[in-house]
Amino acid sequence: DGGITQSPKYLFRKEGQNVTLSCEQNLNHDAMYWYRQDPGQGLRLIYYSQIVNDFQKGDIAEGYSVSREKKESFPLTVTSAQKNPTAFYLCASSIVQGARSSYQETQYFGPGTRLLVL
Amino acid sequence: QKEVEQNSGPLSVPEGAIASLNCTYSDRGSQSFFWYRQYSGKSPELIMSIYSNGDKEDGRFTAQLNKASQYVSLLIRDSQPSDSATYLCAGNSGYSTLTFGKGTMLLVSP
Numbered sequence: 001d002g003g004i005t006q007s008p009k010y011l012f013r014k015e016g017q018n019v020t021l022s023c024e025q026n027l028n029h030d031a032m033y034w035y036r037q038d039p040g041q042g043l044r045l046i047y048y049s050q051i052v053n054d055f056q057k058g059d060i061a062e063g064y065s066v067s068r069e070k071k072e073s074f075p076l077t078v079t080s081a082q083k084n085p086t087a088f089y090l091c092a093s094s095i096v097q098g099a100r101s102s103y104q105e106t107q108y109f110g111p112g113t114r115l116l117v118l
Numbered sequence: 119q120k121e122v123e124q125n126s127g128p129l130s131v132p133e134g135a136i137a138s139l140n141c142t143y144s145d146r147g148s149q150s151f152f153w154y155r156q157y158s159g160k161s162p163e164l165i166m167s168i169y170s171n172g173d174k175e176d177g178r179f180t181a182q183l184n185k186a187s188q189y190v191s192l193l194i195r196d197s198q199p200s201d202s203a204t205y206l207c208a209g210n211s212g213y214s215t216l217t218f219g220k221g222t223m224l225l226v227s228p
Contacts, residue, residue, distance in 0.1 A: 033215070042206070042220040043162075058215065090161055104150055104169060107216060109161040
């Protein structure tokens with residue numbers, strides 16, 4: 001059964017604690033992404049990775065870290081430096097089609113992890 | 119700063135009517151556009167993609183792209199209560215990352 005899985009579905013963080021959100025895909029997609037969604041806000045990009053062992057900061061990377069050791073996996077760590085971590089975290093992966101002049105990339109999302117602060 | 123703008127809504131339509139959702143974008147280099155549907159508490163689900171000017175139809179959904187006006191729309195024919203959700207518009211240019219709008223909430227009343 002192909003797809004993108006995220007775990008856990010809900011995660012509770014105590015103040016000063018680092019927590020890691022899991023994202024796995026078996027779609028053979030090259031690129032993976034982490035977004036954060038707050039109520040009434042659009043999706044904001046945290047980090048993304050287009051190939052294994054390489055990743056780039058998105059618009060709101062402060063307080064977060066990632067790794068991409070395997071094509072299938074892109075875990076996100078919410079560090080204690082992230083002062084307002086309560087949000088819905090979405091992982092996505094994408095398939096790329098076409099040459100540079102006709103580049104087409106389509107992103108698909110996992111089910112999400114809701115992070116709450118105790 | 120690349121921006122994708124959507125009216126937050128809610129857009130209310132009666133069951134069976136056509137729902138028209140609109141989106142404008144600031145980056146003239148944008149090539150690809152996507153509509154995602156997001157039910158409350160769930161993750162976004164891709165429903166349409168469009169890359170060329172004109173219309174693209176898939177079942178009850180039609181995406182329309184006008185690059186000269188920097189305008190993308192999604193029409194939902196024969197709207198059903200199950201279509202009630204937030205619809206996210208997104209676009210990108212070349213190898214750039216997707217830029218998302220904040221979404222339009224659609225309410226379809228029986």
